[in-house]
Amino acid sequence: MNQDLPDVASNETSAIRAPLEWVGMSRIDIPVQLDEPGCPGTIHxxxxLQVNLPALTVKGIHMSRLYRMLDELTRVEGLAPGDLRELLQQMVASHKDCYTDGARVALDFSLLARRPALRTPELAGWKSYPVRLEATLDHTWFALKASVQVEYSSTCPCSAxxxxxxxxxxFREHFPDRSGLTSEEVAAWLQQNATLATPHSQRSEATVSVEISDSSKSFGLMALIDQIEAVLATPVQTAVKRADEQAFAWLNGQNLMYVEDAARRIQSALSGRYDNLRTHVRHLESLHSHDAVASASGDFQGVI
Known part of the structure; x- marks a missing residue:
C-alpha cells in the first residue's frame, strides 16, 4: 500500500483568504447512554460536530479527527454535561494547526419513557419526547442548552x-318557563343534549429550552419534562380505556387554554428554577388550517 497518500488539506492553501465561522459534519448517527429515570437502554x-477556522490560508480541517473523538463519546456510560465540554476541548486542541479556538456539538434524539394510564391500574404505554442538546466552546467560555418538546391537549376557552x-x-327552549324541574329531569336532558355543541380542542406542542451547567451530574431532561407536563395538566396519553378517556376529558375541561395561557403557565412555573429559560408553544388548531403560537422568555417570578 502506498504510504505517501496526498493530503490536499494540509499541503495546499486556500486561494481565498477568509476565515470560516464553522466547519465540520452533520447528521452523524451515534448511540449514546444517558442516565435519565425511566428511559432504559441506549439512545440513537x-x-x-464543528470547529471554527480562523486561519486565512488553511484549506481544510481534519474531519476524521473530529469523527473519532465523537466516536469515543459513545463509550461513555451515563453521559453528563462535563463530557460534552471535554469533547469540545479535545476538538479545539486537535486543530491548533488551524488556529481553531472554538467548537460546537449538537445532539438530537428522543427519550422513550413509559407513562401510566390516568385511571386504569397497571395500564401503561411508551411516549417519545424529542430532545436537542447544544454545547459551544468559545476560547474558555462554555455554554450548554437543552431543549425538550412535550405534546399536550388544549381546549379553547372561547369555543367552550x-x-x-x-x-x-x-335547555331553555326545551323547558320554556317551567318551574319545579326535578334533578332527574335535568340530568336526563343533559345526558342526551350536553353535547349539543362541543368546544374544539387539538394536539399541541410545548418546546422549552434551558441552560445547563457543565458541573451538573446529569442533564435532568426527564425532570424538566415532568414539570412541564404537570403544569400543563393535559399531556397526551398512551394506552387508554374508557375510564382513562373520561379522566382526560375532565382534565381538558378543567384546563381550558389559549396558546397564551399555556406559554405563561410554563414560563411562570419554571422561572427561577432554570437559567436562560425560553418557552415556545404551538396549538395545531382544529378550527382552521393555520396554527396558533406563543413564545416567552425571562423571569416570571413575582408577576401577577
Missing part, C-alpha cells in the same frame, strides 16, 4: 364558552 442520536351558551339556549 444524530450529531452535528360558545358551546355552553348553545347548550343553555337548548
Amino acid at each position: 442520536a444524530v450529531a452535528d 364558552a360558545l358551546a355552553r351558551q348553545l347548550v343553555a339556549d337548548g
Whole structure:
C-alpha cells in the first residue's frame, strides 16, 4: 500500500483568504447512554460536530479527527454535561494547526419513557419526547442548552364558552318557563343534549429550552419534562380505556387554554428554577388550517 497518500488539506492553501465561522459534519448517527429515570437502554442520536477556522490560508480541517473523538463519546456510560465540554476541548486542541479556538456539538434524539394510564391500574404505554442538546466552546467560555418538546391537549376557552351558551339556549327552549324541574329531569336532558355543541380542542406542542451547567451530574431532561407536563395538566396519553378517556376529558375541561395561557403557565412555573429559560408553544388548531403560537422568555417570578 502506498504510504505517501496526498493530503490536499494540509499541503495546499486556500486561494481565498477568509476565515470560516464553522466547519465540520452533520447528521452523524451515534448511540449514546444517558442516565435519565425511566428511559432504559441506549439512545440513537444524530450529531452535528464543528470547529471554527480562523486561519486565512488553511484549506481544510481534519474531519476524521473530529469523527473519532465523537466516536469515543459513545463509550461513555451515563453521559453528563462535563463530557460534552471535554469533547469540545479535545476538538479545539486537535486543530491548533488551524488556529481553531472554538467548537460546537449538537445532539438530537428522543427519550422513550413509559407513562401510566390516568385511571386504569397497571395500564401503561411508551411516549417519545424529542430532545436537542447544544454545547459551544468559545476560547474558555462554555455554554450548554437543552431543549425538550412535550405534546399536550388544549381546549379553547372561547369555543367552550360558545358551546355552553348553545347548550343553555337548548335547555331553555326545551323547558320554556317551567318551574319545579326535578334533578332527574335535568340530568336526563343533559345526558342526551350536553353535547349539543362541543368546544374544539387539538394536539399541541410545548418546546422549552434551558441552560445547563457543565458541573451538573446529569442533564435532568426527564425532570424538566415532568414539570412541564404537570403544569400543563393535559399531556397526551398512551394506552387508554374508557375510564382513562373520561379522566382526560375532565382534565381538558378543567384546563381550558389559549396558546397564551399555556406559554405563561410554563414560563411562570419554571422561572427561577432554570437559567436562560425560553418557552415556545404551538396549538395545531382544529378550527382552521393555520396554527396558533406563543413564545416567552425571562423571569416570571413575582408577576401577577
